[in-house]
Amino acid sequence: MTSLHDRLADLAEHAPVGVPPDASSGHDLWERGRRYGRRRRVETLTLTLVLLAAVGSLVGALLPATTYDVGPADAQAGLRLPDRLQVPSPWSPGTDDVGELGPLAAVVPAERRTWTGSSTGLAGVSTDGDYAFLDLPGLSSTPGLEEGARVALSADGRHVAYPLAGTPAGEPNRMEGDTFVGVAVYDTVTGEVDRHRVETEHGIDVSGLVWTGDTLWVQYGQWDQAADEDAETGTGSDYHLYTWPLDQRPRRFDGPRPDLLPQAGLSPRVVAPGARLEVYDGDGTALSRVLRPDVRPESPAVLNPSGNRVAVLGDPDGDPGTRSSDAAPLLAGVVPDGPDVDVTTEPVGDVRADDIWGWRDDWTVVVRAYSANALLSVDVNTGATERLVRLPQDGSSSEVVVAQDALAAPTFSAPDAPYVLDPRLRLALVVLGVLLAGLGVVLWRRRGRV
Amino acid sequence: MAASEDRAGFEEFVLARRSALLRTAYLMTGSHEDAEDLLQVALVKAVPQWRRIRDRPEPYVRRILARESISRWRRRRWREVGTDELPETGTHDADVDQREDLRRALLTLAPRQRAVVVLRYYEDLSEAQTAEALGIAVGTVKSQARDALARLRALVPDLDEATVGAG
Numbered sequence: 361m362t363s364l365h366d367r368l369a370d371l372a373e374h375a376p377v378g379v380p381p382d383a384s385s386g387h388d389l390w391e392r393g394r395r396y397g398r399r400r401r402v403e404t405l406t407l408t409l410v411l412l413a414a415v416g417s418l419v420g421a422l423l424p425a426t427t428y429d430v431g432p433a434d435a436q437a438g439l440r441l442p443d444r445l446q447v448p449s450p451w452s453p454g455t456d457d458v459g460e461l462g463p464l465a466a467v468v469p470a471e472r473r474t475w476t477g478s479s480t481g482l483a484g485v486s487t488d489g490d491y492a493f494l495d496l497p498g499l500s501s502t503p504g505l506e507e508g509a510r511v512a513l514s515a516d517g518r519h520v521a522y523p524l525a526g527t528p529a530g531e532p533n534r535m536e537g538d539t540f541v542g543v544a545v546y547d548t549v550t551g552e553v554d555r556h557r558v559e560t561e562h563g564i565d566v567s568g569l570v571w572t573g574d575t576l577w578v579q580y581g582q583w584d585q586a587a588d589e590d591a592e593t594g595t596g597s598d599y600h601l602y603t604w605p606l607d608q609r610p611r612r613f614d615g616p617r618p619d620l621l622p623q624a625g626l627s628p629r630v631v632a633p634g635a636r637l638e639v640y641d642g643d644g645t646a647l648s649r650v651l652r653p654d655v656r657p658e659s660p661a662v663l664n665p666s667g668n669r670v671a672v673l674g675d676p677d678g679d680p681g682t683r684s685s686d687a688a689p690l691l692a693g694v695v696p697d698g699p700d701v702d703v704t705t706e707p708v709g710d711v712r713a714d715d716i717w718g719w720r721d722d723w724t725v726v727v728r729a730y731s732a733n734a735l736l737s738v739d740v741n742t743g744a745t746e747r748l749v750r751l752p753q754d755g756s757s758s759e760v761v762v763a764q765d766a767l768a769a770p771t772f773s774a775p776d777a778p779y780v781l782d783p784r785l786r787l788a789l790v791v792l793g794v795l796l797a798g799l800g801v802v803l804w805r806r807r808g809r810v
Numbered sequence: 811m812a813a814s815e816d817r818a819g820f821e822e823f824v825l826a827r828r829s830a831l832l833r834t835a836y837l838m839t840g841s842h843e844d845a846e847d848l849l850q851v852a853l854v855k856a857v858p859q860w861r862r863i864r865d866r867p868e869p870y871v872r873r874i875l876a877r878e879s880i881s882r883w884r885r886r887r888w889r890e891v892g893t894d895e896l897p898e899t900g901t902h903d904a905d906v907d908q909r910e911d912l913r914r915a916l917l918t919l920a921p922r923q924r925a926v927v928v929l930r931y932y933e934d935l936s937e938a939q940t941a942e943a944l945g946i947a948v949g950t951v952k953s954q955a956r957d958a959l960a961r962l963r964a965l966v967p968d969l970d971e972a973t974v975g976a977g
Contacts, residue, residue: 364959364969368932371909371916372833376842385828386821389850393820393857400858 411800418793434462435549437487439517439766441465442774444750448483448491449780456495460551461486463517465766467494468752469759472501475784482511482522484548489774496546497553498524500538512569512576515625517763519606520546521576523566530561531586539563543578543604556610562586567599571764572644573627576604577613603644615645623662625718625764632660639667650700655691661703664719665768668695670703671716671725671740687712690727692740709743711736718767720748726767735762819864824853827868834872837928838879840917851878872933873943876925880944908968915965922946923958930955 445466450473455461464484472481472493479501481493499522512521525538532539541564542557558564562583570577581599601618604610617638620631629644630637635656639649653661653672661672673688690713693705713727717735720726724737726748735749748771751760828849835845835852852874856867863870916924922944929940930951937955941948963969 364927364931364962365934367908367912367969368837368928369833370905371912372837372932374909375833375836375845386824387817389824389853390817390820390857392850393854393860396854397858 407800407803414796415793418789435518437462439463439465439763439769440487441749441762441766441769441771442485442489443748443771444774445485445752445760445762446491446774446777447471447752448493448777450478450481451780451782452483452491452493452778453780454481454493454495455484455551458492460547460549461490461492462549463487464513464520464548464763465489465517465769466760466762467511467513467520469511473782482520484520487517489772491777494520494546496520496522496544498522498526498542498544498555500525500540510566510569511761512571512624513761513763514571514576515573515764517766518548519571519576520548521569521571521578522546523569524555524557526557528560528563533562533565533583533586540566540580543569543576543580543610545576545604545606556604558582565599568621570621570624572622572625572629574606575628576606576610577621578602578604578610579621613644615643616640616647623660626663626665630663635661637661637663637670639663648699651695651703652701653691653693653703653705655705658688659715662716662718662725663695664722664725666722669693669722669740670695670705671708671719671727672705673713673716674705674707676712687714687729687731690716690725690738690740692725708738708740709745711738711743711745713738717762718764720768735767816860816864820857820860820867823867827871831868831871831875834928834933835875835879837916837932838875838921838925840913848875848879848882869943872929876929876943877945879925880921882921911966912962912969915962918965919958919961923954923961926951926954927958927962 442465445468447468447470450471452470452472461484463486465487466485468483468485468491470481470483470493471478481501482496482499483491484494485491510523513519514521522544523540524542524544526541528539528541539562541560542555543566544553544555546553558580560582562585564580564582566578566580568577568579579599579601599619601613601621602610603613617631617633617640620633622629622631622644628642629640631640632638635653637649637651637653637660638647639651640646641648649667651661651663651670653670655672655674657672657674659673661670663670669692671690671692674691676686676688690708690711691705692708693703695701695703708725711727712729713736714730715728717726717728720737723741724739727736727738728734728751729736732747733751733753734747735751736745737748738745748767749762831852832845832849835848836842839845839848852871855874855878856863856871859870860867916927919927925944926940929935929943930937935943937948937951941951944951946954
């Protein structure tokens, strides 16, 4: 009886033999082995370099997109005006992630995406040009940018006022989107949000928010029926004007011109009934001056900080009977002394503009020109024009809000808004990286085994 | 030790152990040409590691032989077509017939089963040593050996009389 070992040994012993080995075969194998070893080292080095390059490239590409630090809020930070405003990445962080930005030079409505969907967010632009979405409780997230126009940024960039979305006592007036039930003010330094809820059955329609100094002016009316009711009596009550000084509670404004919101940034109160301007002192109730420009503009004249000049856009086509969307000629005039004066205006060179945003100083007005997609500063004495701020290219540019004091602040070269990688893509890349690393380890071990 | 001494040691090892290793390679491949080729590859791959293995080179070379015989099969798909019945050989020498029956039966095994059989029952390695040489689990060695032996017994009936040695 033989064992399997013996049977195998017998088979191996009787295997056909080739050329018997000699010393030269060992020598030849040694040289081949040396060459093989060198080739393996080169391959290993190459593979290592390729892997390092791949990992380095991946890390290099991902790091800027994953790490985005925003400095801590500085209440004393002086406003600076970025020379361009951009729509940030929809994946940009929010203030809940990076903290408060501090006084804001501007706010920009922008699409904000999450893992499950997207909405309209409000991005703050810090005095350093950092961007972060403002995580504001009760901010409407209804797609569409129309709500952005109702956001008001205080002149010093410290406070953001916005309509407060919520649930009314009864059926809401709006079939879709958010219903507003009040107004809130967000402190860009402390992050505190002061909410003012209004008793409302169907919600309110906020028609305007304007800051003059530390006072917020709010104009709204009550919806008087639910969305599914027949419109028999109209859709809302009268609109009323309210003042909300910081650290106080809002109260109904019962002074003159209670239907007119003041011009932004001018303290205490300048309103524009028709073509003229009325300046009120004190708490906004004491009429001190009436200015009567010699043109009947389609948009109100704007008074400069010292109250001695006005800028106004003339009729684009010279026909008072028609309205035009074309850029209009820019006019300016010196305001004479006196409580009730006529103001003679003259064209500022051949400058044409679409909106007047405010004054940079007493002689330099800031206008918006759609053709240049920018804010321009125009010297009303000489007509000299410079581009002040480049605006975002897409449709949200019309909803950009700039702090009034920032219009007068020094400009700086704004950095690019951060590119923030889609976290879903980031996860996919990480998974891919792990798989590649795993594959590399497997290959490495396989190479090391034999 | 200088490189020349390494080379001398390697050449001495090749001269002394080549025939034995070639027999192992033959059992794993069933072909003298393939066995020669397999052994040369194993020895060439052992050279870069020689300084590390020079005190006990044979286990390392044997490990390369075993793994290379399997991976070559994977690359070349040179697995022979298996059959449950061995063909008539036409020879009448009983010993030759026996050897040929066993050789053909081995070739019907999967390369890893064949390597397990050779290492366990020809090289007399333990299950743990076989597992380490092939880079597989001990349990896999057991199952592969069981399946391989069952197949060999089916194809080579007189193996039933043979004692399965080693262990």
